[in-house]
Amino acid sequence: MEIAHSLQQTRSSYIREILSAATDKNVISLAGGLPDEQTFPIALMQPMLEKLAHMPEIFQYGATAGYQPLINYLHELYQLPDTHTAMICTGSQQGLDLIARAYFNPQDTIAMEAPSYLGAMQVFNLVQANIVTVPQTEDGPDIALLEQCFQQQQPKAFYAVPDFHNPTGVCWSLSVRQQVAALCCQYNVVLIEDAPYRELRFSGEALPLVSDFCPNHSIVLRSFSKIASPGLRIGVVTGKRGDLEPLIKVKQGADLHSSVPMQALLLGLLQHPDFEQHIQRIRHLYQSRYDCLYTALSQQLPQGCHLKPINGGMFIWLSLPDCDTFALAKTMLTKGVAVVPSPVFYPDAAPSPAALRLNFTNASPEELTEAVNRLADGLKAYLN
Amino acid sequence: MEIAHSLQQTRSSYIREILSAATDKNVISLAGGLPDEQTFPIALMQPMLEKLAHMPEIFQYGATAGYQPLINYLHELYQLPDTHTAMICTGSQQGLDLIARAYFNPQDTIAMEAPSYLGAMQVFNLVQANIVTVPQTEDGPDIALLEQCFQQQQPKAFYAVPDFHNPTGVCWSLSVRQQVAALCCQYNVVLIEDAPYRELRFSGEALPLVSDFCPNHSIVLRSFSKIASPGLRIGVVTGKRGDLEPLIKVKQGADLHSSVPMQALLLGLLQHPDFEQHIQRIRHLYQSRYDCLYTALSQQLPQGCHLKPINGGMFIWLSLPDCDTFALAKTMLTKGVAVVPSPVFYPDAAPSPAALRLNFTNASPEELTEAVNRLADGLKAYLN
Structure with missing residues (x-):
């Protein structure tokens, strides 16, 4: 069979290719996004x-919206108003896919920051949406350009990762959060707030969700992959009840429901009295790795390379002098370090300033230090 | 946001409505499809x-195509040739959805038997495919009409449930299997063979998959929901490696991968030395329930009602004199028995002979007997 038109437009995931090369024992990978x-x-x-073995009911078919005890728990945890609810997804990636399928026709416009999460671009490409981008500043999206985009392009929704953005690590300021929420209300644009890294803050003060300022113009995606386990594939979408109904309808066709034993397992974990302490521990761990990577990079990077300090998340964004970052990433692989070049985080048509995404959560301090040695050597040679 | 056009066309699932009413303690449900x-x-x-607690690697992100030890096991179990492989899905429902998304453009034609599995119609409606149907005989699809359909409509694929069809329980004869396979090859139509009930044969001899006669023109969906547990949400798609590649690409956007602990759990179960004995036990159990339902119905049904005896599966198809089966099903609910009316198993435009789908796997013999009392009383009153 000939594949669908929608699929002919998607490029193969360069990250997957790099990740596959990065399994070589001699390569230190800063390319993935693995906890x-x-x-x-x-x-x-x-x-x-x-306990699971004594709960036969969780091995039966379950409700499409999710395991009710988990939904109830999350409703309280997130202090949702009665007008809102939570639905469980097979990872927050599925939540994103359901939103795209439930709300987007081919050629419908979706606004995103540039650069942006690759997996979000993939699902919006799959529904053949028209992706428009707004450049990112150090505090979040450029507000003037965002308003211009809302005015001129009238997007249905604005997809954003306000907490420790993938790939840049940027965390939106309070003022940007309030301004974006106001613009969403003013221009009737739905904010799709993706918050997988929100709990991974290791310095600075926690800020409200952007959606807290526009609860009726937003849908929020949350993940447990970074603080619990990605293998479970359990994520959650929250929003107005009426806004989630179409997602539930699509999910019925997509997979009927998510694994019930995994939902029960996650609930047990979230309710464990030591869970908060566990999150504290990973925050400290990731902070120490970030410090290690940041310090080593600061000391060894050649001129013209720039680092953004971050307060949480999993990634450092390394800006480079203009160069072919794909070729650079391939060269780095031969030097024994895997990194992701910036163009994969931009839609095909958009210009992409030269940069690399570096992950620090899945390598030891020794590996991070050695990776920076290799990276700095490679960069010096490549940029000359 | 306004919902997508594709979703505006899907009707809400009547089965879900009935199932929801059927949770009333006073209602005996023959409406679901629950083991x-x-x-x-x-x-x-x-x-x-x-063991799971000692396998940290299964809590990490996994491969989109599935947990390799499970894929290897299934490759051997199903004796797949080297040209073919297996991929793991979040239930076989997801496999179906991935096929629809990877291969179907709006207006592409898909052929199905009529009646047919509701969840398949849902996913093909979601991609706005053009569904054409071929009537079913007691041995499978009407071969002359199937060839006519292939000739005149040139469908991309033919979706079928050859083993203990949902909703009719029909099991295709060997001859029909061979003829359908030959037609698929002749007219270059891909067979999508959905086999969730295949292992639930309680009488007669097991027949080859239809796909065994056209391995290069088919994709097979298998489920563990009826023989293991539906709550796990683990299904499998097998086919030519090249044919599964596009599904893996869509799955990457859909949910990255299915739960790895659930895949490992399923593998452990399939490898357990007593698993085959377990399947034997449920075959016997379901046969005894089928016998109970069939016998009671045969004795009490009013004239003009017809039953098809079956050799396996989960459903009996009860043909009725022409009547409004939606109204009938609602009346039956007030009498304390939930059943599914035939029109939900036909595409909107297709004519649907009056019938009811009766499930026998999730009620005790006492409940089945009492359900038949209520059903027979109700039918006599309704058909008069």
């Missing part, structure tokens, strides 16, 4: 893992 | 459930 396996709170899951 | 919770082989899963 450290050693951090998985398996000990805290153990009591519920043992 | 009996008591049959779930939790004891056989227990050893692997305990």
Whole structure:
């Protein structure tokens, strides 16, 4: 069979290619977005893992919207108003896919920051949406250009990662949050707030969700992949009940429902009295790795390279003098370090300033230090 | 946001409405398609459930195509040639959705039997495919009309449930299997063979998959929901490697991958030495329930009602004299028995002979007997 037109437009994932090359034992990978396996709170899951065998009902078909005890727990945890609710997805990636399928026709316009999360571009490409981008400043999207975009392009929605953005690590300021929310209300644009890294703040003060300022013009995606385990594939979407109904309808066709034992396991973990302490531990761990990577980079980078300091998340964005970053990333692989070049985080048509995304959560301090040695050597040679 | 056009066309699931009403304690439900919770082989899963806590790698992000040890096991189990492979899905429902998204453009034609599985119609409606149907005989699809359909409509694919069809319970004869396979090859139509009930044969001899006669013109969907547990949401698609590539590409956007602990758990179960014995047990159990329902119906049905005897699966198809089966099903609910009316198993435009789908796997013999009393009383009153 000939594949669908929608699929002919998607490019193969360069990250997957790099990740595949990065499995070579001699390569230190800063390319992925993986949490450290050693951090998985398996000990805290153990009591519920043992209970599962005595809960035959969770092995039966479940409700499409999710396991009700988990929904109830999250409703309270996120202090949702009665007008709002939560639905469970097979990872927050599915939540994004459901939103795209439920709300977007081919050629409908969606606004995103540039650069932006690759997986979001993939799902919006799959529904053949028209992606328009707004450049990012150090505090979040450029507000003047965002308003111009809302005015001129009239997007249906604005997709954003306000907390420790993937790939740049940028965390929106309070003022930007308030201004974006106001613009969404003013121009009737739905904010799709993706918050997978929100809990990974290791310095500075926690800020409200952007959606807190526009609760009726937003849908929020949350992930447990960075603080619990990505393997479970359990994420959550919250929003107005009426806004989630179409997602539930699509999900019925997409996979009926997400794994119920995994939902019960996640609930047991979230309710474990030591879970908050566990999150504290991974924050400290990731902060120490970030410090290690940032310090080593600051000391060794050749002129013309720039780093953005961050307060959380999983990535450092390394800006470079103008160059072919694809070729650079391939060269770096031969030097034994895997990184992701900036163009993969931009839509095909958009210009992409030269940069690399560096992940620091899945390598030891020794590996990070050695990776920077290789990277700095490679950069010096390449940029000359 | 206004919902997508594709979603505006899908009707809300009548089965869901009935299932929701059927949770009333006074209603005996023959409406669902649920296996009996008591049959779930939790004891056989227990050893692997305990092992999970010592396998940190399965809590990490996994490969989109699935957990490799499970793929390897299934490759051998299904004796796939080297040209073919298996990929793991979040239930076989997702496999179907991935096929629809990877291969169907709006207006592309898909052929199905009529009646047909509701969840398949849903996913093909979601991609706005043009559904054409071929009537079913007691041995499978009407071959002359199927050839006519292939000739005149040139569908991209033919979706079918050859083993213990949902909703009719029909099992295709060997001859029909061979003829359908030959037609698929002759007219270059891909067979999408959905086999969730295949293992639930309780009489007669097992027949080859239709795909065994056209391995290069087919994609096969398999489910573990009826023989293991639907709550896990693990299904599998097998086919030519090249044919599965586009599905993997869509799945990357859809949910990245299916739950790895659930895949490992399923593998442990499939490898348990007592698993085959477990399947034997549920075959016997369901046969006894089928016998109970069939016998009671045969004795009490009013004139003009017809039953098809079956050799496996989960459903009996009860043909009725011409009547409004929606109104009938609603009346039956007030009498304390939930059933599904035939029109929900036909595309909107297709004519639907009056019938009811009756499930026998999730009720005790006492409940089945009482359900038939209520059904027979109701039918006599309604058909007069």
